[in-house]
Amino acid sequence: MGLVIIFALVALLCLAGTFRSLKQKAMLAVFFAGASTLVFGWFAVMTFIGILGGHGVPTAH
Template sequence: MGLVIIFALVTLLAGYSSFTALKNKNFLGLFFAAATFLVFGWFTFMTVWKDGYPI
């Protein structure tokens, strides 16, 4: 449960930083933020899908 929360928070922060980097035209920051968003988003999705969300 705690792992899903941490992954979800990192995913949300990476999504926000992707938007901010795109708005500021910081392409290196955009690359790393988008990569973090994709990787941690995938980890979040697969953790919820495989282990399920506790009732």
């Protein structure tokens, strides 16, 4: 569960960076911060589903 929290916090920080980059109109930074937000958000969601025992998500036993 700690990994989900870490991934979610990183995704939130990336989201803040995305908005800051949009405000400064730095499009390359918007791209990388937005991509990082999507990736870490996806990791957080899929890790959470894996912890709950979702089907199709490999889990370590």
